[in-house]
Amino acid sequence: MTAAAHTPFRGEGVDGVLQRPDGPVVAGLVLTHGAGSNRDALLLRRLADALIDHGVAVARIDLPYRQRRPKGPPSPSTAAGDRDGIVAACALLRQVVGDVPLLVGGQSYGGRQASMVVAEHPDVADGLLLTSYPLHPPGKPERARTEHLPDITCPAVVVHGASDPFATTDEITAALDLVAGPVRLVEIEKTGHDLKPDRSPAVDRAVEAVLTHLLGRRPPAGPD
Template sequence: MSLDDIAGVAHLPAGPPAGVVMLTHGAGGSRESPLVIRICAEWAARGWLAVRYNLPYRRRRPKGPPSGSAAGDRDGIVEALTLARTLAHGPVIAGGHSYGGRQTSMVAAEHPELVDLLTLFSYPLHPPGKPDRLRTEHFGAITVSTVFTHGASDPFGSIEEVRDAVRAIPGPVEIVEITGARHDLGSTSLDVPALAVDAALRALSDPPSAT
């Protein structure tokens, strides 16, 4: 398997990579998402091999919402994370924006051996205006460290709702709050990629103590 098989684009560090970061896109996007590109560029600048890749539904058609089975998209994530272990030594960090992050977190819950850390951007906690329809059934099975980067004005879940929901995650969690940002995590005052990468590196350098 190669990057072409997952429609992946690599951002290369200047020297030997410290590890691999695999990021994917939201429901209406692709690997060309400006946010995902910026995050991958930040990881590469920090010495990591960062790959942005398309989910299976986006490989089948260039535009439009997810089509087919979400389970099929998760199969594509498993393929991407399996490939990541062959690309470089070191930890594998996985995640994505919105839908892509949610599906990746479900893969991590089912296959924790594939992921050393989750980095989730604008996790779609519930549909806008429907806070009773939580998408958290798998949270209790997430054992890897997880970083949620979330806009304070995201209609898919408030910061308070996210804080409440992540209590179900047994693994270590950090929430990076982006003041004033909505679901696209746009900010004129904060460097969102840098803040997210800082949090992920903190989580990697401070693993949970054995109990």
């Protein structure tokens, strides 16, 4: 595995950690967390550790609501501020990585906010990575969060657990048909909303999709 430096990633409205490969940087990724978590969530750490081995610099950030308090869920009234924090993080990472593709995404709530960012501001990022997109509250499919999906024009990768109560595979497939840009859905069998990053192929398959679908690079070589 490529060695990586872990450094603070901070700016106006931005607080996180940057993992940068010890070698050429081929892309940058701003990655953020779900509603009850933070930048040190296991899935985010596993994704970052895997992607830096392929030259992707990853900034794992705490959303502004998490910066204000260490625990507790976000408030709908401050969601716009969380999106502002993602925009600021993307701008900061562009300064760090230079003229390479910049991706943005996150787990659950963080991914939803990132998807709204690229819908509202298409120039903020060149690709989108969503893990466990919370299509609707569990048991309430009539409350689908799809209004902004037709405004997403960049390539997107969506990693979905087959047992996720926030969306069935059929529901997420139908929702992604609304997205204007090219989408790859990666379904992980026998997993729910947390994707079990230590016990499922979610991270490996997400990395493969990021490299091939978002960055147009060759897929990682499999084991001999």
